[in-house]
Amino acid sequence: MDRVIAKKKWNSKRIMTIGGIAALAVLILTSYLSTTGNTKLNVDEQKITISEIKKGSFQEFIPINGVVLPIKTIYLDAIEGGRVEELYVEDGAMMEKDQPIMKLANTDLELDLANRETGVFDLITNMQRLRNEAEQNSIRQLNQLAEVDNALAEAERVYTANKKLFDEKVIAKQEFQSSKNLYDYQVRRKKLTEQTLRNDSISTKQRLQQMQESVNRTQVALGLMRKKAADLVVKAPVAGQLTSLNAEIGESKTRGQRLGQLDVLDGFKVRADIDEHYLSRVFVGLKGEFTFAGKDYELNIKKVYTTVTDGRFQVDMEFTSEVPKGIRRGQTLQIRLALSDQTQAVLLPRGGFYQQTGGNWIYKVTEAGGSAVKVDIRLGRQNPEYYEVLEGLNVGDKVVTSSYENYGDKDELRIKGE
Template sequence: MDVIIQQKTWTTRKLLLLAGVVLVAGLVAASFFSTAGPTKLNVDPERITISEVTKGAFQEFIPIDGTVMPIKTIYLDATEGGTVKSILVEDGAALVPGQPILQLVNSDLQLEMVNRETAVFDLMNNLQNTRNLMQQNRIQQLNQLADVDYQLKEAKRIYELNKTLYEQKVISRQDFNQSQNTYQHQVRKQQLTRQTLRQDSLATRQQINQMQQSVARMQSNLALMRKKMDDLTMKAPVAGRLTSLNAEIGESKARGQRIGQLDMLNGLKVRANIDEYYISRIFPGQQGEFVLNDKRYALSVKKIYTQVAKGLQVDMEFVGTPPADIRRGQTLQVRLALSDQTQAVLVPKGGFNQKTGGNWIFKVNESGTKAYKADIRLGRQNPEYYEVLEGLKPGDKVVTSSYEGYDDMGELVLKNKSE
């Protein structure tokens, strides 16, 4: 008789199928949980820069290049044009006030000088001749006055005598009237002669004064001409060192042409150009410093030039004694302070800020195996540090190199290639 065979519920095939489904589900779950956290990237620590956050003195400053210059420079321009006849000193020589530098010749100026001297001499001769003529004329007039005075005196004597005789009826009336008329005529003649003498004297003085003024003017012009001749010999106006002498014997120099400059030896200054971005933060008295031969020297802004061309130009003077071995034309790396020095949490500058905008940074864990994103807030900066306002504390280590290529990552796994 037939035996009924009962069908098995869990066959080998079903068990294998169930195992396969469970395995696939496990793999999917494992994949999901492994990708649900932050995106990770393996990074070789030797290819990045890890810096430590510190606390210390912070000051805003800008680095600028300054050029050492004399405290004052006097430019030497040709006051009169001419041809270089001789050069009396060498470029770079130390000069004393009034020391000749070079000599020019100008034949036109020399000819004009001769003509003016001749004109002055002619005018002076005319003045002397006029004085002589006027003196002779005055002597003649005085002689005439003396004759008139004598004739008046004689006419008066005769008149008074005839008057007495006429009263005594010794002489006729005709004789008396004649002596009276003669006397009155001599009185009038004396008055006219004296008036003429006074007017001639006044005219003489005026004419002489005018001629003297003309002589004085011509002598003044002659003195000016002599000065122009003296200017053909260029001299040092003050003590200093001659630099940039530009002249050769036989070379023609025009009036006003720059021939050289005189650097005064009583001090030095530093001239620098500053980016006009900082124009509102630069003021007289601002402090700066530079390092020379491992020694720091202080500077102070003395003058700010109002004209802005290719940046803001300033002059700085040394605070205290300048370095003994510093030279004109030397370039100095100056740190110009923009703020006072304060205590702050500092992170070294690096390329990270270009990607993060100062809002976050990769912070390394204590074991140094990972770096994760941390929100921060930065404040002021200088060429060396950023001021950290929030998010970091002294002792923290952060990645400060460029984040190019992994700025979208959530976590960096710091692992050497050899590991």
């Protein structure tokens, strides 16, 4: 007799099917929560930086590097070319005004100077000869005039006597007329002699004046040539330190070539490079600070060079009061250049979080302290130490300011201790 066998309700096949469906559901749920839910990540408290939001004095500034330079630098260029014949001092020497530095030799210039000196000497000699000839000519003409005066006086005496005798009918008319003609001739002769003397005097004076002007011009040119020859001895224009001397004995230098420079050590200035991003915000009078030997000093911008090279521009800064003792040319200073006045603000310490968030959000630690949640924020100005908080955080809040590079897009960080 057959009997009915009851069918098992939970066989292995059914169990495996239900288990697979459940696993798939869990996988789908996990995937959904990971993409749409409140995702969390465990972090080690020792590996993160937690900073507190506080209120304090804020000033926007940028760090820049400045190089100490002399207050004034005078460049030494060759006024005339030549061969370096002698060096009187070494690089780095302290110079007095007009102290010789080096001597250049220029044969062509020296020969030209000798020729000009000879030309001036010849002109002066010719002018002196002309003056002597003019004086001798004047003497001859004066002697001639004296003779004419004497002949005129004698002719006048004879004419006057004959006129009286002729009126008295003592002498013949022919004799009287002869004496009169001689007298008239001597009068005309004197006038011509005087006119010749005046003309010669004027002519001689003009020639001497022209020659003197020629001598003067030549002497001026000679003076310039002598100055050019004197410039072959390079001298210090002011007192200072000789630096960057670029000359060796026997080396040829062309006109205008740089020979060195003279640093005036009456004071110092600082030249700094600044990123072109700040060009519109940097102006004359802007102040900066730096620390030297444990003491703070203040600078202000004296000149802005607006030419941009390789993305940077330069400024010259001067010390507002005391110059640090022991400071030297070429030293590099770390300067904090202020771009704004000091104001009270809510401050967020700088940190690596900014690279991942762009300052749009941050992880804020909960009051319990066991976790940190993502909150939106808005930041304003910044300096190398702080960001200015405009929205999203309050004084006393604690936030994670270290890098978020390994956190992905998690909504919450669970902070675990050791």
